[in-house]
Amino acid sequence: VKDGVSERGGYPVVQKAMPQWNLRITAYADRLLYDLETIEWSNALKTMQSNWIGRSTGAQLFFEVDGHDEKIEIYTTRPDTIFGATYMVLAPEHELVTKLTTAEQQKDIDDYLAYSQARSEIDRMSDKQVTGAFTGAYAINPFTDKKIPIWIAEYVLISYGTGAIMAVPSDDERDQRFAKKFGLEIIPVVDKSDYPGATLDDKVGKIINSDFLNGMEVKEAILAMNEKIEEMGIGTAKVNYKLRDAGFSRQRYWGEPFPIVYDENGFAETLAVEDLPLELPETEDFKPGKGGKSPLSRLEDWVNLENGYTRETDTMPAVAGSSWYYLRYMNPNNPDTFASPAAVTYWQDVDLYVGGAEHAVAHLMYARFWHKFLYDMGLVPTNEPFKKLVNQGMIQGRSNFVYRANEQFAEKSFKEKLKEYKIDVQTEYPIAGGYVDFAMPEHKLAIEIKSGSDLQRYLEQRKPAYDEAGWKLLVISTQEVGNYYFNFDIIIKRINRAIEGTIDNSHLEEDYTHPLFISYDVVQEKNLAELTTALHVDVNIVNNDVLDMEAFQNWRPDYKNAYFVTNKAGSYICGHAVEKMSKSKYNVVNPDFMVAQYGADVFRMYEMFLGPIEASKPWDTLGINGVSKFMRRFWDLFFTNEQFSVSEDAPTKAELKVLHATIKKVNEDIERFSFNTCVSAFMEATNDLRKMKCNKRAILAPLTILLAPFAPYTTEELWHRLGEAGSVHHANYPIHDESYLKEDEIEYPISINGKKRATAMFPSDASKDEIEKAALEVEGIQKWLEGKTVRKIIVVPKRMVNVVVG
RNA sequence: GCGGGUGUGGUGGAAUUGGUAGACACGCUAGACUUAGGAUCUAGUGCCGCGAGGCGUGGGGGUUCGAGUCCCUCCACCCGCACCA
Numbered sequence: 001v002k003d004g005v006s007e008r009g010g011y012p013v014v015q016k017a018m019p020q021w022n023l024r025i026t027a028y029a030d031r032l033l034y035d036l037e038t039i040e041w042s043n044a045l046k047t048m049q050s051n052w053i054g055r056s057t058g059a060q061l062f063f064e065v066d067g068h069d070e071k072i073e074i075y076t077t078r079p080d081t082i083f084g085a086t087y088m089v090l091a092p093e094h095e096l097v098t099k100l101t102t103a104e105q106q107k108d109i110d111d112y113l114a115y116s117q118a119r120s121e122i123d124r125m126s127d128k129q130v131t132g133a134f135t136g137a138y139a140i141n142p143f144t145d146k147k148i149p150i151w152i153a154e155y156v157l158i159s160y161g162t163g164a165i166m167a168v169p170s171d172d173e174r175d176q177r178f179a180k181k182f183g184l185e186i187i188p189v190v191d192k193s194d195y196p197g198a199t200l201d202d203k204v205g206k207i208i209n210s211d212f213l214n215g216m217e218v219k220e221a222i223l224a225m226n227e228k229i230e231e232m233g234i235g236t237a238k239v240n241y242k243l244r245d246a247g248f249s250r251q252r253y254w255g256e257p258f259p260i261v262y263d264e265n266g267f268a269e270t271l272a273v274e275d276l277p278l279e280l281p282e283t284e285d286f287k288p289g290k291g292g293k294s295p296l297s298r299l300e301d302w303v304n305l306e307n308g309y310t311r312e313t314d315t316m317p318a319v320a321g322s323s324w325y326y327l328r329y330m331n332p333n334n335p336d337t338f339a340s341p342a343a344v345t346y347w348q349d350v351d352l353y354v355g356g357a358e359h360a361v362a363h364l365m366y367a368r369f370w371h372k373f374l375y376d377m378g379l380v381p382t383n384e385p386f387k388k389l390v391n392q393g394m395i396q397g398r399s400n401f402v403y404r405a406n407e408q409f410a411e412k413s414f415k416e417k418l419k420e421y422k423i424d425v426q427t428e429y430p431i432a433g434g435y436v437d438f439a440m441p442e443h444k445l446a447i448e449i450k451s452g453s454d455l456q457r458y459l460e461q462r463k464p465a466y467d468e469a470g471w472k473l474l475v476i477s478t479q480e481v482g483n484y485y486f487n488f489d490i491i492i493k494r495i496n497r498a499i500e501g502t503i504d505n506s507h508l509e510e511d512y513t514h515p516l517f518i519s520y521d522v523v524q525e526k527n528l529a530e531l532t533t534a535l536h537v538d539v540n541i542v543n544n545d546v547l548d549m550e551a552f553q554n555w556r557p558d559y560k561n562a563y564f565v566t567n568k569a570g571s572y573i574c575g576h577a578v579e580k581m582s583k584s585k586y587n588v589v590n591p592d593f594m595v596a597q598y599g600a601d602v603f604r605m606y607e608m609f610l611g612p613i614e615a616s617k618p619w620d621t622l623g624i625n626g627v628s629k630f631m632r633r634f635w636d637l638f639f640t641n642e643q644f645s646v647s648e649d650a651p652t653k654a655e656l657k658v659l660h661a662t663i664k665k666v667n668e669d670i671e672r673f674s675f676n677t678c679v680s681a682f683m684e685a686t687n688d689l690r691k692m693k694c695n696k697r698a699i700l701a702p703l704t705i706l707l708a709p710f711a712p713y714t715t716e717e718l719w720h721r722l723g724e725a726g727s728v729h730h731a732n733y734p735i736h737d738e739s740y741l742k743e744d745e746i747e748y749p750i751s752i753n754g755k756k757r758a759t760a761m762f763p764s765d766a767s768k769d770e771i772e773k774a775a776l777e778v779e780g781i782q783k784w785l786e787g788k789t790v791r792k793i794i795v796v797p798k799r800m801v802n803v804v805v806g
Numbered sequence: 807g808c809g810g811g812u813g814u815g816g817u818g819g820a821a822u823u824g825g826u827a828g829a830c831a832c833g834c835u836a837g838a839c840u841u842a843g844g845a846u847c848u849a850g851u852g853c854c855g856c857g858a859g860g861c862g863u864g865g866g867g868g869u870u871c872g873a874g875u876c877c878c879u880c881c882a883c884c885c886g887c888a889c890c891a
Contacts, residue, residue, distance in 0.1 A: 153889095159890090620818065630830095687830090
């Protein structure tokens with residue numbers, strides 16, 4: 001929907017009440033909220049769900065209306081402030097509005113209803129104006145017995161609570177704004193003087209002006225008032241939710257059809273089990289049915305059954321499938337049920353769910369709800385579907401920009417260049433009834449800077465280079481200024497020739513077709529941001545922010561004749577920004593292309609290497625070389641002079657240490673989803689083994705298995721070259737042996753007053769006392785101790801030494 | 807406005823319980839080799855300083871022998887909700 005019409009066809013969009021199927025997710029609101037504590041999800045996601053459920057506790061009660069039988073039902077979280085309720089507000093859509101409005105106020109109310117109906121949701125959200133209208137009717141505050149006016153206003157929403165409120169302007173910010181604007185009474189009922197800094201929203205303070213509540217703390221008063229309300233029979237304590245029941249009908253073809261039929265009287269019945277599954281009927285006509293009905297309603301043969309029953313023609317939304325597909329995965333080919341009891345008992349639930357945060361409140365909420373329902377039906381053994389959830393970040397695009405010079409660019413830089421060359425000119429000088437950009441009166445020389453169509457017009461008119469008063473006119477194109485930005489002598493020569501009397505404008509003929517682009521570093525250095533327009537450029541013709549200028553000219557016809565202001569090195573540097581990948585931003589990198597160039601293993605590892613799994617981060621094509629280099633180096637460990645060559649010799653202590661340290665690190669990091677540091681560990685190991693010139697099977701074989709989940713294809717090939725029969729992915733995964741990691745000597749940093757001043761090797765089994773003594777003897781430490789007293793020495797075994805002196 | 811999160815070199819990031827900040831990689835600089843190629847190899851690379859040394863994890867303050875990590879406070883950015891009574 002755009003501007004009230006459908007974006008595709010331009011048809012008007014109207015709101016319409018329709019009977020629809022709803023899922024009573026609200027019945028599970030409390031369990032959906034409290035069970036969040038039992039699952040391993042991120043805080044962000046849990047709070048999102050809990051805000052979405054929006055549980056609040058308060059009271060629901062009735063206010064009598066003066067002179068009417070009607071009562072107004074309201075919901076409040078602050079029953080303690082009821083003595084301060086000086087007026088009431090109904091949502092404009094509230095059903096009592098028409099009944100209560102008095103004749104005198106009819107026009108005001110009609111005007112207001114017209115106003116609020118015309119305002120879209122977006123209007124209401126973006127400008128929160130204080131608006132409203134008086135109905136002319138009065139309610140009775142059940143505690144003060146005072147008559148209080150009933151208003152209508154947009155700020156009360158029909159969809160939350162009861163669509164009506166008691167307004168307490170002393171203790172609610174919105175009510176206060178409203179009361180002030182319309183001059184309504186404000187009675188203070190909560191004394192917050194004991195709580196400096198507390199806002200109106202904070203439920204703290206001492207109750208005043210409230211009869212039997214006086215002197216109570218807010219929390220205490222809420223309980224007391226709830227009791228009183230129930231005692232008086234005018235209301236009850238109540239829990240309220242923001243969460244709404246889920247609309248489950250769609251008027252579309254694609255979607256699961258409802259297994260529901262209606263009898264002659266329109267009562268719904270479920271299809272018999274033997275008639276399931278109900279499949280979508282085939283059709284080639286997907287147009288909507290009459291009156292906004294689903295396309296299925298057009299298929300009369302399918303809709304009308306022999307026994308006089310008719311089928312439901314709406315279909316289910318996408319969440320119908322996504323709410324429980326993981327259960328079907330447990331037993332995909334079972335023809336009788338979604339999954340056998342044996343299968344669900346075996347698989348239980350989803351141990352780890354990796355998905356985007358965009359599913360936070362829709363899919364992930366529905367799936368939990370469905371799962372809980374199935375649990376209640378005894379069909380699944382667990383209460384929650386996804387025990388642990390990790391939100392992977394989005395790979396963003398790194399966009400590049402070129403900077404097109406605006407009209408004002410040339411004038412400004414021309415002026416600066418003239419200043420640099422100490423050439424004195426006047427600007428905006430009046431000549432022959434008009435103005436020229438620059439003038440040198442002593443030489444009777446006028447200079448105009450022209451570009452684009454302006455230049456084209458000038459050339460077509462073929463104005464003479466001299467006017468009647470004897471002034472000479474030199475035209476310089478914007479493109480020239482840019483072109484010779486670092487070689488301005490050429491333009492100075494033209495000016496000098498013009499002073500002598502030779503003016504040659506012939507080269508300007510084509511300049512107007514040349515857009516001018518300025519290198520980003522020049523834009524920065526010369527502060528040209530406002531004189532240029534940043535345009536997205538295809539990242540595929542930019543390398544390391546350096547533009548391939550020829551490719552740029554061929555990129556789009558408009559840029560065929562582009563001129564560039566390069567930096568002093570002759571390169572055109574592009575600006576950059578991290579944004580969502582998008583075609584319009586020309587920052588999309590095609591993974592197929594990357595896989596073709598580097599292979600799937602390198603691509604896969606580079607995605608892991610980019611950073612933590614939860615973080616969104618920019619795709620940086622350059623960095624993939626690092627992983628590619630690693631992969632080749634790892635491969636090279638198995639080769640000597642391009643021949644596969646693996647030694648059967650026993651490994652050294654140092655080599656075993658590299659292997660086992662890597663196994664330990666990688667296995668630990670996998671446990672905490674830190675795949676980027678796993679890749680780093682593999683790189684370190686490879687670098688170390690390269691230096692040791694290690695090609696021993698005893699080291700390389702376990703390393704190959706360890707790497708297999710990260711680089712499945714390459715490792716499989718190496719595995720076979722190692723002469724192993726089965727798949728590397730079925731090999732026993734290595735476990736580290738702590739004994740290989742033991743050190744005889746440990747390097748200790750030695751600090752003086754917390755600042756590291758030296759390092760020294762001490763035996764790993766040295767006692768604290770031995771280290772303390774030895775540390776003071778270390779070379780480079782002595783000079784820090786001169787003339788000072790050693791007050792304390794802290795030794796953390798196998799970590800560090802800190803000497804406190806003073 | 808409310809709620810959640812994040813701030814570390816030129817860049818992506820590492821530092822798992824308070825214990826050598828900057829692992830690993832990109833980029834950059836210099837050099838080697840070379841059919842000069844966006845290949846490969848070697849060395850260097852937080853900042854300031856010739857040096858000794860000083861400074862340094864968004865800013866300020868605190869706890870501690872020791873703080874990127876804990877506490878207080880301020881700032882910036884990102885995400886979610888948004889008149890929820």
